[in-house]
Amino acid sequence: MNGITEAQILQLPKILDPRGNLSIIEDDLHIPFKIQRVYWIYDVPGGQVRGGHAFREQQELIVALSGSFDIMVDDGQSRRTFSLNRSYYGLFVPAGYWRQMQNFSTNSLALVLSSTRYDEKDYIRDYEDFLTYCKKDEK
Numbered sequence: 001m002n003g004i005t006e007a008q009i010l011q012l013p014k015i016l017d018p019r020g021n022l023s024i025i026e027d028d029l030h031i032p033f034k035i036q037r038v039y040w041i042y043d044v045p046g047g048q049v050r051g052g053h054a055f056r057e058q059q060e061l062i063v064a065l066s067g068s069f070d071i072m073v074d075d076g077q078s079r080r081t082f083s084l085n086r087s088y089y090g091l092f093v094p095a096g097y098w099r100q101m102q103n104f105s106t107n108s109l110a111l112v113l114s115s116t117r118y119d120e121k122d123y124i125r126d127y128e129d130f131l132t133y134c135k136k137d138e139k
Helices: 127-138
Strands: 008-011 037-042 050-055 060-066 069-074 079-084 089-093 098-102 109-114
Touching: 060 079, 069 089, 079 089
Parallel strands: none
Antiparallel strands: 008 089, 037 109, 050 098, 060 089, 060 109, 069 079, 069 098
C-alpha cells in the first residue's frame, strides 16, 4: 500500500450481509499511512465549499459515509474532480495537493482520516502560496 503518490480512489473492503453491509479501514493495510486524527464534516448548507487548502505533510483518506459530494484536487499543474457517493470508496489525497470539497447532497457526511495531528503550520491556505510551494518542490 505504501508508495501511492497521486490522488486516487481506493476501494475499501465491503462485507455483504442481509442484515446490513459493513466496510472497514485499517491503517497501513487499506490506506498508506497511520491514522493520527479522524474528523467529519456534516450539515453543509447548499452551495457551500469546504477545504480550499493544501497540506505540506498531511495525507488524507476522505469517505462519503452518507450522501455525496465532489472533491477537486490540484497538484499545481492539473486539476481533477472525484465524486464520492459510496461508503466503500475513499479518496486518498497525498500531501502537497490542493483540495476543495463541493456539491454536498442533503444529509451528506464526510469522514476524513488524517496522517497527522492538527497543526496549523502544515496548512497552505492561499492558492498563490500553494503554486509557489509546488514550484519549489520541482527543483
